[in-house]
Amino acid sequence: MRRFAHARTAPRQHVHRGTVSASAFWFDPELLGEQEARRRVMALWAPGTSVLFVAGGYLLRSARVQRVSTASSPGLPLTLEGGVLTSAPLTASEWERLGATKDSLVLVRAGQAQVHSLSGARVVDLSSWFDVSAWTVLRTDSLGARPPPVASAVEPVAPVTRAFFGGSIPEPSQEARVVLARMQGRAPSSEVVVARRPGLFARLRAAWKGRSAEAMASRSDAGAARPGLLSRLRALWASTSSVESGATSGRAGPGVASGWLGRLAAWLRNASSSAGALPSGEGKGISTSGARREALTPRTPSLLGRLWAALRARSATRESGSGAGARSTSPQPSGPPPGPGPLSRLSQWLVRNTPLGDLLGRRKAEYLRRLFEMFEGGDLHEALRHAIPLGGSVNANTREALGLPGPREELKLQLGPRGPATTFAGGDALFEALRQRYRAALQRFEREGRIDEAAFVLSELLGAHEEAVAFLERHGRFKLAAELAEGRGLPPGLVVRQWFLAKDSQRAIDIARRSGCFADAVLRLERTHPTEAHALRLSWGQSRADAGNWAQAVHAIWPVQEARPQAREWLERGVEVGGVSGARLLALWVGSIEGGLEAAHPRVLALLDDDSSQGPAERLAFAQALKSEPVSAARAAVLVPTVRALLRDRALGRAHFLFEFVSQLLQGLPDGSLRADLPSLVPPVPSSWVHDTRRPVVLATASLADAGAFAIHDAVVLPGDRWLLALGEAGVVLQSAEGRRLAHFDVPAFSLVASLHGDRVLAIAPRGEVHHVSRVDVVRRQATAWCDVAMNAWAPTYDGEVWFVASRSTVMMLDAQAAEPRALWRVSEVSGSVVALAANETHACFVTTDAERWVYELRDGPTLRVRDSLGVRREGISIRLLSCAFTADGEVRASVHFSDREYNRITGADWLWVKPLAPRLATPMSVGEASLERVKGFLSESWRAELAFVDEDWHVSLFDARGFLRARLTFTTEGDEQLPRVRLTSTALLMFDTRGRLLCLDLEHGTVRNGGIA
DSSP: OOEEEEEEEOOSOOSOOSEEEEEEEEEOHHHHOHHHHHHHHHHHOOTTOEEEEETTEEEEEEEEEEEEETTSOSSEEEEEETTEEESSOOOHHHHHHHTOOSSEEEEEETTEEEEEESTTOEEOOGGGGOOOTTOOOOOOOOSSOOOOOOEESSOOOOOOOGGGGOTTSOOOOHHHHHHHHHHTTSOOOTTOOOOOOOOHHHHHHHHHHTSOHHHHHHHHHHTOOOOOHHHHHHHHHHHHHHHHHHHHHSOOOSSHIIIIIHHHHHHHHHHHHHTTOOOOOTTTTTSOHHHHHHHTSOOOOOHHHHHHHHHHHHHHHHHHHHTTTOOBSSOOOOOSOOOOOHHHHHHHHHHHHSHHHHHHHHHHHHHHHHHHHHHHHTOHHHHHHHOOOOOSOOOTTOEEOSSOOOOOSOOOOOOSOOOSOEEOOOOHHHHHHHHHHHHHHHHHHHHTTOHHHHHHIIIIISOOHHHHHHHHHHTTOHHHHHHHHHHTTOOHHHHHHHHHHTTOHHHHHHHHHHHTOHHHHHHHHHTTOHHHHHHHHHHHHHHHHHTTOHHHHHHHHTTOGGGHHHHHHHHHHHHHHOHHHHHHHHHHHHHHSTTHHHHHHHHHHHHHTOOSTTHHHHHHHHHHHHHTSOOOHHHHHHHHHHHHHHHHHHHTTSOOOOHHHHHHHTTTOSOOHHHHTOOOOOOOOOOOTTTOTTSOOEEEEEOGGGOOSSOOOEEEEETTTEEEEEOBTTOEEEEETTSOEEEEEOSOBSEEEEETTSSEEEEEEEETTEEEEEEEETTTTEEEEEEEEOOSEEOSEEOSSEEEEEETTEEEEEETTSSSOEEEEEEOOOSSOEEEEEEOSSEEEEEETTSEEEEEEOTTSOEEEEEEESSOOBTTEEEEEEEEEEOTTSOEEEEEEEEETTTTEEEEEEEEEEOOSSSSOOOOOOOTTOOGGGEEEEEOSSEEEEEEEETTEEEEEEEETTOOEEEEEEEEOOSSOOOOEEEEOSSEEEEEOTTSOEEEEETTTTEEEEEOOO
16 A cells, blocks of 8 residues: 655645535455454445555445435545545645546544555455355255256258268278378377378388388388398499499489488489479379379478477467367358468478478379369369368468478368468469369369269369369259358358358248348349349348338349239338338338339328428438439329428428428329429538537536336336337326427336337346346337347337347347347357447447457348447556447447456556547547546437536537537436436437436437426
């Protein structure tokens, strides 16, 4: 504990007097006694309270300010002055002499004021005050049935196994398994048993005897007698002679020279000419296929090869072990590949600057020559087992393989992730020659009807995955094509198309809903399978309609003439919802539905005469949609009143459009009198409140007299100037902006999750370890129970189709349309527990208790784009998250404590700000002089708000993206008050509390409504 020795003064007043707003209390064990001090601390403790050991006593910091009398205070009351806790009122000169900094404590003891820093104070673990050694823990069970675990709707496809290709493919040899494992940088399987390589002395003895250790072993197995000394000398003389004669012929005889001198002479003679050379094709037909197979049998690796394989295997084991804790049913992005390591750079230097490169080049040239002989000799089976893949991309991180590729374990399509990138080396001419051989083999397989082998060539050897999918589809292998497309991570639209053709429509629809790729899949199907495309359109429209997105549902099935009656039903439902989307559907109803004008005429008149704040925007959207409708009598009948309403809105400054828009809207009108009588439009009026920072700050206050009869636990704004209020066990109430009750839904609701389309809401109520979720259909005025889910955090909005929730360290995308909760996607075992989530149509974000930020892009399925820490990680220092506000695209504002894990003390506190992933205007926030615990932040893409307790009132300050203060909402208090709740969206700021008070600020026009429920 560090004290400021210079910070001492004798203040005039030693304690607070009367009634004060206490932010903390200090308890002196010397005065009260240890047991009494602890008892008082425990009596005041509540969730969110922190206890520090400061100045020989216990400092209890509450999550809220309390009005207390100093005469009856349980401890020494401390007030908050400029971020500093103080036990006495100090004058300005006394504050100046003390020089107390933020996040410190001023205690007046024995007439002297002393400053104590809170950043290094020890955190008191209250659990250590309880002796529970004599307690017996009894296991308890819930009286009701526990909800089943959330099932996965889309299980990952199983990879294509070796048995899929039938018994024509032989099992790989054990040597091939070992070579393949070493080429992939992993240790061979323990099930593979390979004879150990003979040691150095064994090889020397074999060279002296004139034969290899393997030949010696085979002769010993055959019972051959060991030759004598004279025989070995004669063999040595004969071998020496053959070397001398073979120096010109280029052939080395048997014996010592063939094993040592012959190889050395051949290397010295051909090192410069054979390294990396393309096979010339000499010797075609000389070698049989059996001889080729024998020549390509993997040799025993050298000492350098064994050392390299062991180091690579150990490195791969560490990498696989380090990531074993984060499992997920969806593939996670691995990020950019790491650069070459020291051993990789060393190996490349050896290849380029030592004879090892020449030797390696000769071995590879020999391998390639025999590989080409296999292709040209027609032995395609063995050739494909030894073929070199060409699909991998070569970059700065790609290393040259130091060995020869062994025969494949199985001739199958690999659907999972691959190992580290390697290249066989060689130029473009080599790869082009191989590509020609592979294409020739592909044509032969196709002629012979061997579809699986042909697909193997396309996907595994040529790397043409989309071509392989198209090839399988052309030959009617739809299921294999779908598995290959999904396993290779091809575009989701292509995956949906293949599963739909494979008659697995449910999986196709689940993937399309998870990835949002219905439009892409429909376009891909319409080119070749119009009937299936129409069926997919119907499924697309039904999915959008079930989600409440009536506009997309209508446009999805509109090209299908047989589905027009269904489209008209959905169109009418969308018009009932209202809003800008409903206005566009109304224009479609009038202009494209037969007899639509007669049925929709009352709705058109009501829209044109609407005086609400949303009326001008809806009328402009109606006119824009009407402009794109074909010329007809029904369209002409509503053009004149529509134009008049638009001109009225523009004159009042409530709508903004150019003169050319009105001229285009009136084109095709039979009567040209309106065009002739159009007034000259004045210049554009000043911008609206949302863009005009020169307008005064909006101020609004709700006093205790504005309290309602019911506690408001949550509130959302719906289209048509309506509010939906959660009243706890009293249910959900739909009311107009004027306070008129429109409907009541008898479902428990403490939290609301509003659909982005405004026609439905999820009502959530805690039920012990789980949460009960109900569905509220605002248009049909119906509410039904849905499910019980074990979750601790959830996104406050959803698109009507999928909903992001978190259960401790697991984040799931729930199917909001299913009868029972099921996960379309999930990621498990994230670091720490999930604090909160946010999601919109393009991104999803969540923050964990370990102060980590995860941001996913939802296009083409959830794809992790960012995973980082909110603060700089330091050894021995942990980050504790106090409060956090963030948006779906990853902008985060959080208050954190940095704690020393070794000494269990707080070392500092700070505000952290992280910029969003999307390119938009976003600036850091400042909190002024307020304490970390007294400010809570809220964020949207264009706005930010701060809730603080100032001058015994709750204030919500609204700032735009540039940091300008635009509005301040205030709740007056009386004594001990509960924390009010705030909901900030792109269109409204809501402030409400359990007293039934409600303030709603329209962020488009800057108007405030004071509401509640009677």
